[in-house]
Amino acid sequence: MKKIAIIPLRKDSKGIPAKNKKKLLGRPLFSWVLAEAVFSELDAVYVFTDDVEIIDFITKEYHWTTKVKALLRSDENAGDTASTESAMLEFAEQIEYDFDILCLLQATSPMTTAADINAVLDKIENEKYDSALTVVNTHRFTWNTDGTPQNYDMFNRPRRQDFEGLLIENGAVYATTKEAFINSKSRLSANIGLVQMAETTLVEIDSMTDWKIVEQLLAARLKKSKKHQRIDYLVLDVDGVFTNGQVFYSADGELAKAFDMRDGMGLEILRQHQVEVVVLTSENSPLVAQRMKKLQIENTFLGVKDKYAFLQHFVKTRNTNFAALAYIGDDVNDLANICSVGWSFTPANTTEIVKHHADYLLTKASADGAIRETCEKIIAYNERYEQL
Incomplete structure (x- = not known):
């Protein structure tokens, strides 16, 4: 099966100007998920953007891999009111639906790893789901606007270790078969599989506060994975x-x-x-x-x-x-x-x-x-x- 990914990027950003090119722990924001995609089981990764500077950067920078490609996104599908689905449809038409599985990756979720991407692909390729997404299991108690609890009995408040929690989309990875995407024109449809990611991945970058939090989380994760051996x-x-x-x-x-x-x-x-x-x-x-x-x-x-x-x-x-x-x-x-x-x-x-x-x-x-x-x-x- 041909497995490809799209990383949609817009040149303009209201919350954080030029967000996608801004350096997070020394690297452009989009490069975090892009590099993980390169080292995943995906066959190709397309950066779909209206920013020619990013296209030029990718052309020059990722010459060491044949996986990464950049395509120009239309102004119509890069505006504030354009949906991600409209960009996915434009992209699919540009490449003439040349895929079996289409994966949507979000640059605003830089905590995504190659293992997370592979787990979502596995849901479709091996477990035979029509689409799949990443979620986070949060143990927060949620409420309706009318003052009633959504996910627990307030008169029998459960302990954290006894509470199953609530699954929330973290916006990191989505995938769908070509058939399901053509029929629904949506990133998710039909029989949907779930892949859980760590609770720290729930933070998406929409503000500078998010930015600072994620930067600290990334640095901490990298340092935690350090191991010592002979230096070669x-x-x-x-x-x-x-x-x-x-x-x-x-x-x-x-x-x-x-x-x-x-x-x-x-x-x-x-x-x-x-x-x-x-x-x-x-x-x-x-x-x-x-x-x-x-x-x-x-x-x-x-x-x-x-x-x-x-x-x-x-x-x-x-x-x-x-x-x-x-x-x-x-x-x-x-x-x-x-x-x-x-x-x-x-x-x-x-x-x-x-x-x-x-x-x-x-x-x-x-x-x-x-x-x-x-x-x-x-x-x-x-x-x-x-x-x-």
Whole structure:
């Protein structure tokens, strides 16, 4: 069965301006669910949007996977009054209904995981439901406007552990067969299956308060999943890590960056201890490429904006895991990786927000021994780990 997903995005947002492109824990909001969809059992993921900047971003950023595609959404179906169903129908017509299962993913639910998506798909593919959705079991007591309780007897108030609770849509994942969608023109119809997600996923991002809550929840979830083992890879940002963040320009463009020679020696010694070095930067700089070539760092990846998704891809292709990685970063676009790897480091002169999330605040500043200090810490850690 051909399983595809649509992530509908609108350029304009009333509650939070440019919400879909705004960085949540250092990544554009839509990229959280998009990356999870890539690593799910879906065959293709379509971002359906009227925002050409997002289409351009996706074209450039997700070149490492054939799953992700971007299609232009009409102005008519991107307005304030347009329904999600109307966008789904327009999308289905554009691709000539070339699917067996259509999955709707919402960017405003960034807590969605690949496992959640797979569970919804399984309801249709293996359990033979016509459609399915994600829900949350909440133990809140609900009331009608006339002052009567909806879901419990107020004269026999149940204890939480004895209360079955109430299932509520969390707006994260929906799926339907093609036949059911054609007949009903709705995301849900006929025989409907339910997949429960964690109660924390009930928060959808509609306000800045929601935004702050979800950002904290995401950071906490990533940190909670951290595991420690021998470090096999050191992944480094460039500007603010290799360099002090300053760039010198001439009339012809980028002219010079300053690198610390001691850092290069530290990386050479680290490689002698069987730790592979990886450079991951959002800048596409010829100067950086030249310096990394001089340092003989073959795994140099330039122009990577969504560092977390790319690192997920890298981990998968190397048949390793985040616990085997150490990471040095200094700014918001490093946050997701800093919260996820086995050990994260940040230079002494880093940004304040990174200080709150990194595992280790180095005593040395960027371009002044920070990388060398990290290398020494990793070598010492691996030696202790191997003696256990």
